[in-house]
Amino acid sequence: MFFEKYDPLKEEMFAVLDKDGKVINKDEEPDIDDETLLKMYRTMVLARVADVKALQFQRQGRMLTFAPVQGQEACQIGPMAASDTKDWLVPAFREAAAMLYKGVTLEQSYLYWYGNERGSQFDEGVNVLPVNVPIGSQVNHAAGIAYASKILEKGESVFTYIGDGGTSHGEFHEGVNFGAVYDVPMITIIQNNQYAISTPRAQATKAKTLAQKAIAYGIPGIQVDGNDVLAMYRVAQEALKRARNGEGPTLIEAFTYRLGPHTTSDDPSIYRSDEEVEEWKTKDPLIRFRKYLSNKKLWNQEKEDKLQEEMKQYVIKTFKKVEKTGQYGPDDVFDFNYETMPKDLKKQKEDYLAYLKESEGE
Amino acid sequence: MATLTLLGAINHTLEQQMEKDKSVVVFGEDAGFEGGVFRVTAGLQKKFGKDRVFDTPIAEAGIIGAGVGMAINGLRPVAEIQFSGFMFPGYNQIAMHMARMRNRSRGKYSVPMVLRMPYGGGVRALEHHSESLETLFAHIPGLKLVIPSTPYDAKGLLTAAIKDNDPVIYFEPKKIYRAFKQEVPEEEYTVEIGKARVVQEGSDVTVVSWGAMMRDTLKAIESLKDEGISVEVIDLRTIAPMDSETVVESVKKTGRFLVVHEAVKTLGIGAELISRVNEGAFFHLEAQPVRLTSPDITVPLPKGEHHHIVDQKRIAQAIKKLANFE
Structure with a gap:
């Protein structure tokens, strides 16, 4: 049995690649076709470039506060690549890479962080929930979506993400426990990026690993090298097998690092050293995966340069479009709170529109 | 049935x-x-x-x-x-x-x-x-x-x-x-959400309540039947979205308004209803609108409950006072 080989109480971490992209666990190297491997890499690069550029736009005063994903691309792309289109993604708020892989467009992602809910109106067939800000509360949604999938026999599995800080929250417990009690097809991925804003992981729990929390719920828990996209893919495959066989939820702790700030309003230099960040940069998930692809003769410097340029242009073009289309009219404010607008709200809208008309040209 | x-x-x-x-x-x-x-x-x-x-x-x-x-x-x-x-x-x-x-x-x-x-x-x-x-x-x-x-x-x-x-x-x-x-009725039917019910028509005072208090309100009105006060009673039924129209139309007719609820007074639903009555029927009012609610205290344990929730007697008294206000 896969999960029994890695004991979270002994801090046994599952990995496939070392930080130089060499396969260190040949038996568990997932069999992924070239096209998918390249799609995974492209999406990781897109997420990275979109993040770096958004940070620039934000510093120029063109983008609002957002939660950068840099450093955590592998924990997100691996599992999403292992999932089926119909499987759900229930994100917290730092899952831009996972969302992009599941079919959320960059334009939508940018539009959301630009300050417009239209960025959360995903296309038909994209089973992704909007960004979830209140810490931990999304885990219960995942449990419910998975419960519905189970009793309506939809065959969908549900991935949800939470941070190391989020595991302190009561709703993490309630959601994982609910899922476990009813054996629902639910996979909870804890992205342990070492900090809840500034609070280090050791301040959040006395437990040695976050994966070991699974033991109390009676489900498998495993700690995985979260910067190893192949390990994340492989472990998700096994978790999906359980989910699809009706064996219930799995808890995955992805051991990773947030290379950027918590949000653009955060200054991480206050609570962590440059040395620590530099050390983690050598474990960058993109570098590692690129080396793996190069070793497989699927990638080279020329392709890399071309892709970087292509993504840069695409990201700039998309952001400029969002700056044009991201504005907000009164209808956007009023029209989506209810399926049918209550009478009194209608009156409030009319009053506001009348005011706008009256004050036109003033 | x-x-x-x-x-x-x-x-x-x-x-x-x-x-x-x-x-x-x-x-x-x-x-x-x-x-x-x-x-x-x-x-x-x-x-x-x-x-x-x-x-x-x-x-x-x-x-x-x-x-x-x-x-x-x-x-x-x-x-x-x-x-x-x-x-x-x-x-x-x-x-x-x-x-x-x-x-x-x-x-x-x-x-x-x-x-x-x-x-x-x-x-x-x-x-x-x-x-x-x-x-x-x-x-x-x-x-x-x-x-x-x-x-x-x-x-x-x-x-x-x-x-x-x-x-x-x-x-x-x-x-x-x-x-x-x-x-x-055995067969399926719906009651529209957002629509209050006029329980009984009247011309002197409008009384709005809901839930368990509705019963005490109706008993209070029953106890006043020899007083010659014509009370219009409205069961709000939906708190949100609120059917202010039914309430406002009634107050336009009666000019007197009482709201009875079990929740505490401050920022209770009664406050909202009175605001709406003021907005919609201000010039029809013949007396200041009245809220009969629980006081702004923590719900007491059972031995103190009768001090907390208004009863039939208090409702009757309030209706009488309001009807006789000049």
Whole structure:
């Protein structure tokens, strides 16, 4: 049995690649076709470039506060690549890479962080929930979506993400426990990026690993090298097998690092050293995966340069479009709170529109 | 036609809706096997199985949050919070998600969910078992809140709530769960959410109430029948969205307005109603509008409850005073 080989109480971490992209666990190297491997890499690069550029736009005063994903691309792309289109993604708020892989467009992602809910109106067939800000509360949604999938026999599995800080929250417990009690097809991925804003992981729990929390719920828990996209893919495959066989939820702790700030309003230099960040940069998930692809003769410097340029242009073009289309009219404010607008709200809208008309040209 | 208590009408409606719509599921603490501590869901698990009627862990955020997820993915959850005073751990889910998912996703996801909660006092219960928290829900955009006061409305409002594509909080006045019976049609029908009911027409005073207080209000009016006061009585039925039109039209006719509720005074629903009466019928008022509510105190333990909730006698006195004001 896969999960029994890695004991979270002994801090046994599952990995496939070392930080130089060499396969260190040949038996568990997932069999992924070239096209998918390249799609995974492209999406990781897109997420990275979109993040770096958004940070620039934000510093120029063109983008609002957002939660950068840099450093955590592998924990997100691996599992999403292992999932089926119909499987759900229930994100917290730092899952831009996972969302992009599941079919959320960059334009939508940018539009959301630009300050417009239209960025959360995903296309038909994209089973992704909007960004979830209140810490931990999304885990219960995942449990419910998975419960519905189970009793309506939809065959969908549900991935949800939470941070190391989020595991302190009561709703993490309630959601994982609910899922476990009813054996629902639910996979909870804890992205342990070492900090809840500034609070280090050791301040959040006395437990040695976050994966070991699974033991109390009676489900498998495993700690995985979260910067190893192949390990994340492989472990998700096994978790999906359980989910699809009706064996219930799995808890995955992805051991990773947030290379950027918590949000653009955060200054991480206050609570962590440059040395620590530099050390983690050598474990960058993109570098590692690129080396793996190069070793497989699927990638080279020329392709890399071309892709970087292509993504840069695409990201700039998309952001400029969002700056044009991201504005907000009164209808956007009023029209989506209810399926049918209550009478009194209608009156409030009319009053506001009348005011706008009256004050036109003033 | 069956003769049912309010509790019986709810049970009958859940059974009817579960039969008609396979996506309706019922769950909560002890709501499955036992049928709930008040037995509102009695017999449903036996009939519809454990997948559709089930006991949950004692975790209100889990119950409500999972319900939100179920609603997003094709079910019509009817979740029970055992007592409304225990909804606070789940309030995060109510305010942050149940109420907002439609707006957040620009309509891609809606939450067609009903959250049932027995509310109110008068049953000599422990602390936290007797609250009236209407305001906490009515204040949140995206939520609807209904409160039946009769078995007929209990069925019609619950049917409407289950069919609604937006979340509805359904308050159950537990004090009158078994207080009286009424003829309830067997066939499906709805009572429109957002529509108050004129219980009796009158020309001197408008009295608005809802839930368990409706019964005390009607008894008070009955006790005044020899006083020659013509009272128009309105059962608000839906707290949000509020049917101010029916109330305002009535006050335009009577010029005198009394609202009676069990919840505390400050920022209670009465405050909102009076604001709306002022906005809509100001020049028709012949007396200052009156709120008869519980005082702004913590709900006392049972020995103090009679000081807390207004009774028939006080309501009668207030109506008399208002009618005679010159």
